[in-house]
Amino acid sequence: MKQKPTLKVIAKELDVSVSTVSKALRDSKEIGEETKQKVKAFAKLYNYRPNNIALSLKNKKTKTLGVIIPEIVHHFFTTVISGIEQFANEKGYNVIVGLSNESFKKEVINLEMLANGSIDGFIISVAKETLSVKDYYHLSETIDQGIPIVMFDRVIDEIDCDKVIVDDVKTSEKAVQKLIDSGCKHIGIISTKDYVSVGRLRTEGYSNALKASKIAIDENLILKIDDKFNSNDNLEFLEEQIHDYFETNEVDGLFAVNELYAITAMKVARQKGLHIPKDLQIIGFTDGVLSKHAYPPLTTISQHGFEMGEEAAKLLIDRLENPNEEEEPFRTTVVKTEIIDRETTKL
Amino acid sequence: MKQKPTLKVIAKELDVSVSTVSKALRDSKEIGEETKQKVKAFAKLYNYRPNNIALSLKNKKTKTLGVIIPEIVHHFFTTVISGIEQFANEKGYNVIVGLSNESFKKEVINLEMLANGSIDGFIISVAKETLSVKDYYHLSETIDQGIPIVMFDRVIDEIDCDKVIVDDVKTSEKAVQKLIDSGCKHIGIISTKDYVSVGRLRTEGYSNALKASKIAIDENLILKIDDKFNSNDNLEFLEEQIHDYFETNEVDGLFAVNELYAITAMKVARQKGLHIPKDLQIIGFTDGVLSKHAYPPLTTISQHGFEMGEEAAKLLIDRLENPNEEEEPFRTTVVKTEIIDRETTKL
DNA sequence: TATCAACACGAAAACGATGTAGCTCAACGC
DNA sequence: GCGTTGAGCTACATCGTTTTCGTGTTGATA
Numbered sequence: 001m002k003q004k005p006t007l008k009v010i011a012k013e014l015d016v017s018v019s020t021v022s023k024a025l026r027d028s029k030e031i032g033e034e035t036k037q038k039v040k041a042f043a044k045l046y047n048y049r050p051n052n053i054a055l056s057l058k059n060k061k062t063k064t065l066g067v068i069i070p071e072i073v074h075h076f077f078t079t080v081i082s083g084i085e086q087f088a089n090e091k092g093y094n095v096i097v098g099l100s101n102e103s104f105k106k107e108v109i110n111l112e113m114l115a116n117g118s119i120d121g122f123i124i125s126v127a128k129e130t131l132s133v134k135d136y137y138h139l140s141e142t143i144d145q146g147i148p149i150v151m152f153d154r155v156i157d158e159i160d161c162d163k164v165i166v167d168d169v170k171t172s173e174k175a176v177q178k179l180i181d182s183g184c185k186h187i188g189i190i191s192t193k194d195y196v197s198v199g200r201l202r203t204e205g206y207s208n209a210l211k212a213s214k215i216a217i218d219e220n221l222i223l224k225i226d227d228k229f230n231s232n233d234n235l236e237f238l239e240e241q242i243h244d245y246f247e248t249n250e251v252d253g254l255f256a257v258n259e260l261y262a263i264t265a266m267k268v269a270r271q272k273g274l275h276i277p278k279d280l281q282i283i284g285f286t287d288g289v290l291s292k293h294a295y296p297p298l299t300t301i302s303q304h305g306f307e308m309g310e311e312a313a314k315l316l317i318d319r320l321e322n323p324n325e326e327e328e329p330f331r332t333t334v335v336k337t338e339i340i341d342r343e344t345t346k347l
Numbered sequence: 348m349k350q351k352p353t354l355k356v357i358a359k360e361l362d363v364s365v366s367t368v369s370k371a372l373r374d375s376k377e378i379g380e381e382t383k384q385k386v387k388a389f390a391k392l393y394n395y396r397p398n399n400i401a402l403s404l405k406n407k408k409t410k411t412l413g414v415i416i417p418e419i420v421h422h423f424f425t426t427v428i429s430g431i432e433q434f435a436n437e438k439g440y441n442v443i444v445g446l447s448n449e450s451f452k453k454e455v456i457n458l459e460m461l462a463n464g465s466i467d468g469f470i471i472s473v474a475k476e477t478l479s480v481k482d483y484y485h486l487s488e489t490i491d492q493g494i495p496i497v498m499f500d501r502v503i504d505e506i507d508c509d510k511v512i513v514d515d516v517k518t519s520e521k522a523v524q525k526l527i528d529s530g531c532k533h534i535g536i537i538s539t540k541d542y543v544s545v546g547r548l549r550t551e552g553y554s555n556a557l558k559a560s561k562i563a564i565d566e567n568l569i570l571k572i573d574d575k576f577n578s579n580d581n582l583e584f585l586e587e588q589i590h591d592y593f594e595t596n597e598v599d600g601l602f603a604v605n606e607l608y609a610i611t612a613m614k615v616a617r618q619k620g621l622h623i624p625k626d627l628q629i630i631g632f633t634d635g636v637l638s639k640h641a642y643p644p645l646t647t648i649s650q651h652g653f654e655m656g657e658e659a660a661k662l663l664i665d666r667l668e669n670p671n672e673e674e675e676p677f678r679t680t681v682v683k684t685e686i687i688d689r690e691t692t693k694l
Numbered sequence: 695t696a697t698c699a700a701c702a703c704g705a706a707a708a709c710g711a712t713g714t715a716g717c718t719c720a721a722c723g724c
Numbered sequence: 725g726c727g728t729t730g731a732g733c734t735a736c737a738t739c740g741t742t743t744t745c746g747t748g749t750t751g752a753t754a
Contacts, residue, residue, distance in 0.1 A: 001493050004463075006740055017704045022742060032702055047488075051464040053403045054740035057709045062400065064443070064465075072432075073425040075636075081419050085446050094460065096411070097444050099432050113441065116351075117398040117710085118411075141394075146348050263640050270642075289422075293610050295617075295642035353710055364734045369712060379732055401710035404739045464740090 005046045014042060056117075065316060066119035068098040068110050070127050070154075075259075075288030076305050077125070080152065083309020084123060091317050093120075104129040108138045121148040121316045126156060128227075132195045150316045152308050154197055162315040163332040166303045168198050171337040172205025173212070175283045175301055176255050178339060180213050182281055182347040184253025188221040190242065190261040199224070202257045202285060220249055225261065235264070242268045252280055259284045259291045262298055266344070282344040296343035308335050352393045361389060403464075412663060413466035415445040415457050417474050417501075422606075422635030423652050424472070427499065430656020431470060438664050440467075451476040455485045468495040468663045473503060475574075479542045497663045499655055501544055509662040510679040513650045515545050518684040519552025520559070522630045522648055523602050525686060527560050529628055529694040531600025535568040537589065537608040546571070549604045549632060567596055572608065582611070589615045599627055606631045606638045609645055613691070629691040644689035655682050 011018045016035065024031045024039035025048075031039075042048075056062040065088050069077045085095050096119060098110035107127045114122070122142065130136070131154065139159050143149055152164040179187050189206045192199030203222065210217050223245045227234055242265050256262035262284030266276060274280045276296060284291055287302035311333045319328065341347075358365045363382065371378045371386035372395075378386075389395075403409040412435050416424045432442050443466060445457035454474045461469070469489065477483070478501065486506050490496055499511040526534050536553045539546030550569065557564050570592045574581055589612050603609035609631030613623060621627045623643060631638055634649035658680045666675065688694075 001491055004492055007742095008740075018741085019705075019743080020703060022740095023703090026742085030702065035702080049459070049463040050742095051404075051740050053400060053409065053464040054709090055742085056400045057398075057404050057711095057739090058741050058743095060709070072419075072428055073422065073636075075420065078420040078425055081444070082446065085419075085444070089460075094443050094445070094465065096441050097428070097432070098441070099429065112396070113436075116396040117400040118441065144348055145351055267640075267642075289420075290636055290640055293607075293614075293637055294640065295614075354712095355710075365710090366712080366735080367733060370733090373712085375713095377732065382732080397712095398710050401739090402712085404709090404741095405711055405713095407739070 002046075004051070005043075005048050006051065010039065010042055010046070010048060014038060061320075062118060062120050063092055064094045064096055064119045065313065066096050066098060066110075066114040066122045068100055068107060068114075068122060068124040070100050070102045070125060072097065072099055075290070076153075076286045076303070079288075079305030080125075080309035080312070083306040083311075084313045085309070086306075087310045087313035088317070091313075093313075093317065100127040100130075102127045102129055104133055104135065111138050111142055115142050115145065115147055119147075120320050121150070123150045123152065123312045123316055125153045126151065128154075128192075128196055131156070131197065132193075134195075148316060148319045150312045150319075152312045156197075160330055162312075162319065162330050164308050164312045164315065165332065165334055166308075166337050167334050168201035169205040169208065171301055171303075172202040172255065172257075172285070173209040174205075175285070175339060176206050176209035176253075177212070178345065178347060179253035179255065179281055179283060180209065180215070182253070182345055184251075184281055186218075186221065186249075186251045187215075187253035187255065188223065188245070188249060188251040190223045190225065190245070190254065190256045190265060192257060193224050193226050199257055202255075206255055221251060238264055239268060246272055254280060254282045256282065256284045259286050259288050259298065259300060262300070262344075263290050263294055266294065266298070277344050277346050281346060283339070287340050291340075291342070294344075299342045299345040300340050302338045302340050304335055304337065311335060349393075351398075352390075352395050353398065357386065357389055357393070357395060361385060408667075409465060409467050410439055411441045411443055411466045412660065413443050413445060413457075413461040413469045415447055415454060415461075415469060415471040417447050417449045417472060419444065419446055422637070423500075423633045423650070426635075426652030427472075427656035427659070430653040430658075431660045432656070433653075434657045434660035435664070438660075440660075440664065447474040447477075449474045449476055451480055451482065458485050458489055462489050462492065462494055466494075467667050468497070470497045470499065470659045470663055472500045473498065475501075475539075475543055478503070478544065479540075481542075495663060495666045497659045497666075499659045503544075507677055509659075509666065509677050511655050511659045511662065512679065512681055513655075513684050514681050515548035516552040516555065518648055518650075519549040519602065519604075519632070520556040521552075522632070522686060523553050523556035523600075524559070525692065525694060526600035526602065526628055526630060527556065527562070529600070529692055531598075531628055533565075533568065533596075533598045534562075534600035534602065535570065535592070535596060535598040537570045537572065537592070537601065537603045537612060539604060540571050540573050546604050549602075553602055568598060585611055586615060593619055601627060601629045603629065603631045606633050606635050606645065606647060609647070609691075610637050610641055613641065613645070624691050624693050628693060630686070634687050638687070638689070641691075643691055646689045646692040647687050649685045649687050651682050651684070658682060 007018045007021045011021045021039050024036045025043055088095050100107035107130055136156055136159055150162045155163045155165055191203045194200040207217055246268055254265055256265055262282055269280050284298050284300035287300045291298035291300040354365045354368045358368045368386050371383045414431055435442050447454035454477055483503055483506055497509040502510045502512055538550045541547040554564055593615055601612055603612055609629055616627050631645050631647035634647050638645040638647040
């Protein structure tokens with residue numbers, strides 16, 4: 001086992017000083033050509049690489065981004081991570097991932113674990129529990145300490161920072177409008193409780209679309225699922241709720257705020273003998289593997305997770321590398337969405 | 348914006364030495380009770396946290412694990428990451444994620460980017476391209492430098508290190524046996540090219556099962572997909588290949604080495620008017636969201652990704668924290684698998 | 695011959711923390 | 725009165741780099 005060489009050992013070996021080695025490797029003009037060559041050759045031979053930790057300490061930059069998400073077993077979040085990773089890597093940054101598991105406490109712990117010098121900035125999608133208890137101290141404190149945060153998807157209006165979102169309201173309007181245009185008369189929505197910002201906004205879009213077409217809003221058609229936890233932990237619960245919903249409501253169009261809700265609704269509808277899209281048209285939100293490979297393939301809204309990730313990384317790295325007295329105003333990037341037409345709608 | 352305080356500023360503020368502050372905070376008996384209290388109170392007030400980077404440099408340990416996987420938009424890998432993350436966090440470790448995108452070059456770059464002090468050890472599932480070009484220098488060199496590696500799922504026999512795998516051969520045997528028991532007479536397999544270890548082993552299990560039942564092996568029934576790249580990049584290609592396969596072969600049982608192959612096969616079969624499971628029974632490998640939410644829900648083999656992740660993290664951290672002259676023999680943990688019976692098989 | 699760049703290099707501080715070794719002052723024993 | 729002891733604190737080295745500020749040796753110039 002050959003240990004990684006340090007400047008010191010190279011210096012000793014070559015009988016020069018540490019500074020000389022450092023400068024030679026960085027091609028400083030202070031060092032003579034001959035010495036440079038000698039040092040470089042030696043460094044290459046022993047495969048010298050500067051120790052990142054030492055550099056981080058010196059530069060007070062780690063070139064590492066902390067990404068904290070509710071769960072990773074989730075197509076949308078993984079595409080976002082891909083985007084972050086790609087952009088970050090291009091810029092020479094690494095990515096540390098922390099999972100909050102939708103828990104407020106774990107989110108706080110993760111933040112604290114990393115906000116001690118390990119990372120330069122955060123990209124975060126807030127846990128449902130955090131949104132529900134409305135305790136944002138850990139976030140504001142982190143920002144206060146000079147560590148920038150970029151929020152994506154689930155954002156907090158009260159916190160001032162860069163954000164990457166989709167236009168949930170407008171997008172949902174478009175989706176519901178499509179349902180209307182396809183002839184649906186009784187359009188329902190399966191959403192989340194209002195504390196989840198995206199759920200609230202998408203419900204708002206749903207209402208807007210109906211109003212615009214002068215369709216009365218029937219509160220019974222609005223189902224707000226209360227899933228505080230991981231999406232897969234309470235699948236039966238979800239199925240049950242949707243089942244009850246179908247028992248008490250007759251709908252011919254359904255807008256679901258995520259693909260799991262959409263897929264589950266399809267499953268329940270099928271059990272009830274409904275044919276999709278003949279008897280019931282469905283549009284989901286978030287284009288993931290489930291939508292693509294569902295039967296029938298689900299018409300859905302793509303929110304371009306990869307681009308959201310890229311954009312979030314870009315915002316963060318921009319801010320990190322241009323600390324213009326941090327007086328730069330905070331930006332909110334709206335990533336455009338797109339309806340992917342598949343087979344659960346007629347149009 | 349209040350900057351994070353360091354020992355130095357606390358020391359100056361309280362008019363004691365840096366060492367005193369450090370020791371007071373660590374409850375050293377060298378320091379008088381009074382001073383301790385004073386320092387602790389001050390530290391709490393200003394929310395002092397030791398700088399991780401400085402500690403890493405001093406201790407030559409980063410308490411960070413590097414995880415390099417082919418792609419993250421993939422249910423199996425994300426469950427593994429969840430497992431890694433959970434175990435690592437419990438032990439006070441962080442997780443840096445690197446994506447190889449199935450590319451040899453990106454794998455090498457990722458390894459080098461992290462093997463300069465940023466991490467204490469690696470957990471890796473090797474890129475397909477790496478397996479295909481059989482160039483393992485970056486891996487052996489990393490190990491040679493004293494950075495331990497744990498491989499999972501896609502492992503390399505020639506490299507000596509800790510490994511976490513499932514018993515692909517035995518498991519596949521069981522699956523195919525199940526198909527035989529369910530009355531299938533013409534059983535096919537959709538696998539990968541042989542350089543992907545898991546594909547080769549699962550094909551081996553397939554053959555074994557047939558041999559055990561004295562069924563002649565028909566090479567035509569063995570389809571080896573050559574997808575060097577990301578699973579989603581060449582979906583049409585995959586579909587085409589499977590389509591051709593069905594054109595030239597009559598099968599009533601199918602074993603697919605991953606869920607995407609299985610789902611795609613179901614789709615093609617459906618297009619050909621085959622009823623599942625009446626006309627064709629299918630078993631997949633890897634229990635993901637696709638299998639669970641497919642129509643009909645796919646009978647599949649769960650390889651317990653979460654446990655694999657936990658196990659990998661455990662092996663790595665064990666080795667990191669017990670550097671018993673690194674003479675500890677390398678271990679290979681075999682995580683047990685399980686057939687999840689759903690609706691694409693009769694039994 | 696004294697002066698002065700230019701050149702090539704080294705010493706030392708700094709980043710933030712820890713731990714060893716040493717210092718100072720008081721109390722105590724004999 | 726002198727050595728010993730211990731409590732309580734500080735100085736300093738260290739981890740691996742970078743960078744600023746010297747410093748000694750040239751060779752050229754006035």
